[in-house]
Amino acid sequence: MSTKCETCVYYSYDEEYDDYICEMDLDEDEMVRFLSARADACPYWRPGDDYRTARRQ
Structure with missing residues (x-):
């Protein structure tokens, strides 16, 4: 795959x-x-951007 799962929002532990x-x-x-x-x-x-939600606040 050309994209990396580790940076995807759907990839979780x-x-x-x-x-x-x-x-x-x-x-x-x-x-x-x-x-x-x-x-x-x-x-x-x-993209699994953890800061996306924080920027909207």
Whole structure:
């Protein structure tokens, strides 16, 4: 993938799995495409800017 999951807003730590996971709700076709790396970039990637909310206040 050309985008990095570590900077995505949907990439978060799951204590149950003790690992980071993508929280985007993908359907079966999208998941197959994502796992087989046939997509050039994740279409759901959004920058995980922690300060975005603070700037609006």
